[in-house]
Amino acid sequence: MGTEATPDIEIAALYRQYAQRWFAGHSELYRQWADGVASSRSLLALLQGLPEAKRQPNLIFAAARFHGCPDVPFRSLEEYLLEHWTQIRTIILSHATQTNEAARCATLLPALGLIAAQEQRPLALIEVGCSAGLCLLPDLYSYSYDGAAPLGTGSPLLECATTGSPPLPAALPQISWRAGVDLFPLDGTDPDTVAWLRALIWPGQEARARRLDQALDTLAALAAGKLSGHAGPPQVLAGDLNEKVAELVAAAPPQAVPVVMHSAVLAYLDPADRTRSAHTIASLDCRWLSNEAFFMDSANLTAGVSDRQYFTLALDRVPLAHTGQHGDQLHWL
Structure with missing residues (x-):
């Protein structure tokens, strides 16, 4: 027995x-x-x-x-x-583990570039589990892949090592709208919230702490209207993604392509909720970008698990790459 x-x-x-x-x-x-x-x-x-x-x-x-x-x-x-x-x-x-690692934008950027090239339209970013919204600002950061000259002039500078010849974009994608949903959205301008975000940075990772502070500064500048020529700060709804994400997709500007994305979120859902979330997103008229230890198989929406200490970057449920959990590695498939 x-x-x-x-x-x-x-x-x-x-x-x-x-x-x-x-x-x-x-x-x-x-x-x-x-x-x-x-x-x-x-x-x-x-x-x-x-x-x-x-x-x-x-x-x-x-x-x-x-x-x-x-x-x-x-x-x-x-x-x-x-x-x-x-x-x-x-x-x-x-509280919740809402790390909101801006450096993951370095691994999301090539996929966003693919979407922009395929659609030939600006992007309307909609993040599930958006925390303070730092991953909704990919056009406001700068990037260096494999030590190359930076793409963009924003702060922080996100550095990423690659293998497998990823399609690195020649220019940052045009973002016309930003929105997110989170059970407990965070105000990145609130001192107590900032202290919590800093506590979520693992000991010994000083570079992550610096990136967090720089990304929060960029968010504050955007909220204050100091970054002209860019879409404004994210519109964030509080609630369950299954109840709110369709509302955000419907609210996206008609001239933009809605992109629902999430990174390091599915691990905090039980299997039933992961499957429910997958069916919800797959039913919407949007592109779907996921960067998770779990991913949804392109055939049947069944959750799979990466077999290494990497996330799987997938576009419309098709795996593209394995990525470092904090955005420092991109291994294109």
């Missing part, structure tokens, strides 16, 4: 998976923290008391740092969590 894994064993497995697949090579401290949690009966017991969707390492660690925990060895983190759990638990329940 078989036995089912107990919740603490499942949570420990989740943390070991994050340590090995996502944190290794990207944040040594988070790797150590995740391995430590997986072996801590006290912390696993606390995590069992959270809703399943709130147990992700990224969220737990960011909440601890947001509360004031310094970047310390695991035993000190364990003591801090145990001592301040009531307050940290409140942060966990009221």
Whole structure:
């Protein structure tokens, strides 16, 4: 007679998976923290008391740092969590892992260029899980692929290494409209929100922190009307994508091609919601750009999983590339 894994064993497995697949090579401290949690009966017991969707390492660690925990060895983190759990638990329940990594625009840009070339029209970007909307500003950043001269003059400069000869655009796409939907949209001009976004940056990733600050500065300049010649700041709706994304596609300017996109969002949905979301987007009159650890097969909308520590970039459910989770690598297929 078989036995089912107990919740603490499942949570420990989740943390070991994050340590090995996502944190290794990207944040040594988070790797150590995740391995430590997986072996801590006290912390696993606390995590069992959270809703399943709130147990992700990224969220737990960011909440601890947001509360004031310094970047310390695991035993000190364990003591801090145990001592301040009531307050940290409140942060966990009221916040989400809305990292909003602007550098992912470097991996999205070639696909956006393909759409622009195929459609011969401006793009209306609609992002699912848009957080503060930083990935809705690809025309306002600049890019350097494989150390080449920058494309564009905006800030931050996003650097990306490539293989497989991706179709790098000669010019930035024309964006005529920007919109997004998120369960909990973030105001990138609010100091407390900015502090949360900074807490979501993994320890040891100073370049990501600098990019975040520069992207937030660009968003603020756009909101203040200081960037003429560009579409204005994103229009953001609060709510579930299945209820709101059709409304945004319908609201896109008629002269533009709607592009529904999402990056690092599907991992936070259960399988049923992933499938439902796929059917929702596929039913709309739009192009569909996804950059996820999960992707939807072009034949039957079934969720697939990348077998490495990369995301799969797909256009209209056809895989184009494997991408680095923070936008620094693009391996064209």
